[in-house]
Amino acid sequence: MYFVMDLYLIVLCLLVIYIKDSLQGPHEKRLLNNLLATYNTLERPVANESDPLEVKFGLTLQQIIDVDEKNQLLITNIWLSLEWNDYNLRWNDSEYGGVRDLRITPNKLWKPDVLMYNSADEGFDGTYHTNIVVKNNGSCLYVPPGIFKSTCKIDITWFPFDDQHCEMKFGSWTYDGNQLDLILNSDDGGDLSDFITNGEWYLIGMPGKKNTITYQCCPEPYVDITFTIQIRRRTLYYFFNLIVPCVLISSMALLGFTLPPDSGEKLTLGKCMESWEECLQQPSATTAGVPRGSEIRKIRGRPVHLIRRINQIICLAPYIRRFLKPSIHFPSIVCYCRIFTTQGALFCSI
Template sequence: MSTWITIVLVCLAASCSCASNCTYYNLLSHLKLSSSNYYLANFRPVKHWKQVTSVELYLLLFGILQVDEKLQTVTTHVWIETLWKNDFLKWKPSDFCNITQFSIPKSMLWTPDINIQEDASDSGSIQKSNYLTVFANGMLKMTARQRLTSTCTLNLYIFPFDQQNCNITFSAMNTHDQAIQLGTVRGDEYITNISEQSMVTHGEWSLMHLEVLTNVTSGEKPKISNLIYKVTIQRKPMLYVVIFIIPLCYLLVLDVASYFVGEGRGEKLSFKITVLLSISVLLLILKDMLPSTEDNLPIIANFCVGVFALVGISVLEAMLVSFLVDLDDKCGKKLTRASNKEVHPDKLEKKDPVKEKAEGLPVQIGPPSEREQLKLFLQEVRAAQQEAESVANAPRPKRFRRVADIIDIIFFIFYFCTVGIFLAVMYHTWIPSDFFT
């Protein structure tokens, strides 16, 4: 009987102890975390100092907020998880009512000093959790989300058809690679797919690929372990094509078509100057979009300069042709006036029939006969005919107008060929082959 009583008491004691182990307090007491532990909070949690702590990072891209070409920065919204192992924080879940994890303030445990080398954001954009998640196998997880502004060397040579490669480099600030090794939890394809599914905003960019580079060290001995996330993004160029490239091409075509406008009243020259001013406005817009750099001038800047130069030369040619036409008209007017002075009807000597009769015939008193009136009429007709012939046969030089026409035709042929070659070269060197697919 006493044996059965002993067994029952033992079972009751075990059940009571099991029930008491179902609290976090008993688990923290078992792990010696119920009070301040200086060692666990300040030293790397390994049983041997030569043991390497493997820190695994998981980056998730939530959005591409802004790309600043002038400041050479990229602003993204990221989620970062950091995992590492603590050799002193392990327990059997079965001993504590299947407790597999719990949260604890970060100040109570050691955390790796990992930073992002390209980080240029302010401290207010970082939202780090004040707690760590501790798992039964000794793994610890720290989470953070951040509006990350990172520096990136942007290659704008084929803007707006550019594709940028920006690195997000994680590294330990004061710990060499013999103590901390950085790695990743997931592979490239998984991270890329999850980021595309979780992307909230793209802006004018689309995510192409996320590549993870591990086992990268930098610096002199002792070397520091780095983990690089290579983010590949591509710009959506359609808006720039519609509001910038197509208007430039259209203005260039209008300038070519202006050669079919007549030279009268200066309409052709004024039209070309209007086209040139429109291109100047587009150049001012381009100046606000791109950074000032002389190392590698973008193709779009070369395109604008080429269009501006072609239209400028066209304006100069129109001014030359207009000058030659005006010069020809002025010379023609001067020569016409000189010829009119020589054969002007007022200067022609009019014959007085009374004087003629007085010189050779006796003067007849009374009205002239019909024969004499007919002679006077014939003399006036001959004088008018001589005047008309002299004006028609007067020299009116048109050599300047002919020179202007020849210059205009030759320049139009060369200008048309140059514009065609220029647009073809721009198309093959600038626009990607898959743009229209």
């Protein structure tokens, strides 16, 4: 008995849904036919052709996927947001069964050709083309998600205590400022409410700025909106695996000044100092992906570079002292070879 009642309720619900669809379906179909019958996707949707079309632009930063320091690239997961008004897509909802909004594929409508200028993606445009939400007052909302690969100038002078500022510049590719005017959606810049934290980088902020630039090629002004992703490296890993070992070994080197040059303890300490080079090879491993070029001397960072220079001076100081005092016997040729070999390897590794 209960089974029959449940089956009856299911059939009744399906019947109601079918009746509702059959009533709404023809109105939406008729509306689409009327709107798109004479619609031209190449026409800029403005009532007065001398007026610029205002497009509200914003973005939501979902995740920082990777900071490619070697190739100087930033890979992010971002949702764009473009909103404009198309005067060709207006209707009275009472004439179409109360239909107030539609979802239309972007290839059937005009949409702003906004691209990221500093894109390094193979296809240049890394967005997924979703439907455009069109309302009866002509308002159009386009929110394409995408994986963006942008160029970013990496400056690791203060590695591992460095901050990076990576810009993402968006603008129309063919329309100038007199035809299409970009408006920043929020004065706070990018939306960070759904941001997923990164294990290596801490997000400081993402301000946005509108720019109007006149290029040498063209007399018309061009409008772009530039977002700056401000990130800071998390230093906990590098502090315990790089800075602390270097400081400890540098402290051991200071003990060498308290020992006589010919004492056995100094030789023992010298053997312990052989592990110093292994510590200094740590920056090479941690910065294997840094950018190559004329700024290669900056890749180790000034704090680590200072520690290395202090260690080299400490190692050379006892031998300089011997040269300044002729009464003290010079080290053997084997010691000289070892000194120059070690120091040469140290300087070459910088």
